[in-house]
Amino acid sequence: MFYGLAVMFLVIGLFAGIVGSIAGLGGGMFFVPALLYLGNDYLPGSVSPQVAAGTSLIVIGVTALSSSISYLKQKRVDIQSALLFFLGSAPGAIIGVYLNTLLPIKAFTLMFGLFQLSMFILMMVKDKIKPRSINWEVRRQFVDSDGVEHEYGYRRxxxxxxxxxxxxxxxxxxVGGGILMVPAMIILFRFPPHIAAATSMLVIFFSAMVGSATNIIHDHVNWLYAALLAPGAWIGGNLGTLIARRMKGKTVVLLLRVLILGMAIQMIGEAVIK
Incomplete structure (x- = not known):
C-alpha cells in the first residue's frame, strides 16, 4: 500500500513539476485536486481543503526552488522585477491563509473559476488588440534566443x-499564484513568455515560503504527503526548465491557455456540483 502510494505521488509530483516549471505555475493546480481526491477516497484519513492547500504550497516551494536555480543559470529571471512582485505577494500570501479558514469556499471557487475563464478569453484575443505605446515608469529589455529584442515595463x-x-x-x-501572475506579466506588462515563466517561479518560491510558514503555524501541512510529492516535484522542476529552453514563446503561451481553461472548468465545476 505504502509503496504504491509513494509511486503515485512521485508521478504526480514529476508531472506537476514539469508542467508547472514550463508555464511558471508552480504545479499547485495539480497538487490540490490530487490531495483532495486521493485523501478523501484512498489515503488513510481525510484531507481538508486547508491541509490540501497548505501541503501543496510546501511542495510548490520545492518545485519553484528547483526551477529558479535552473532558470537563474540560464539567465532568464528578471531578479529586480521578481523582488518587486514579492514585495506585494508576501503580505497577500499571509492574508490568503487566514481567508482560507474564513471565507465561504464555494462562492470564492466559483468567482475564481469565472475570473480564470475571463483570463483565458483575454489571452485568446490579446494578439488581435492593436499595441499602444505605454508610458511605463520602469522599462526593461530582453533579447531572446532568436536575437529578437523585446521591451516590457510597468508601474511599480x-x-x-x-x-x-x-x-x-x-x-x-x-496553487502557487503563477496561474494569475504569468498572464498578468504577459498581458499587462508585456513580459516575453519565457521571462514571465522564469521570473514567476522565483516569486512563487518566495511567496510559498511565506505562505508555508503561516500554514505550519496553523498545522495545515501533512508532512508525509509533502515528503512523498517533493522528490518528483524537484526532478520535474529541473526537467521543465530544460524542456522550456527548447520551446518557442508561442508554445509556452498555448500551454498556458490550455491550463488556464482547464483550471477554470475545474473550479466552476466544483462550485456547481458541491
Missing part, C-alpha cells in the same frame, strides 16, 4: 497591487 505601484492579489490567491487555494 501596479505591480505591487497585482502581486498582492496573486499572493492572496496563492495561499487561499494553494
Amino acid at each position: 505601484s501596479v505591480v505591487v497591487f497585482v502581486a498582492f492579489l496573486v499572493g492572496i490567491t496563492s495561499s487561499l487555494f494553494g
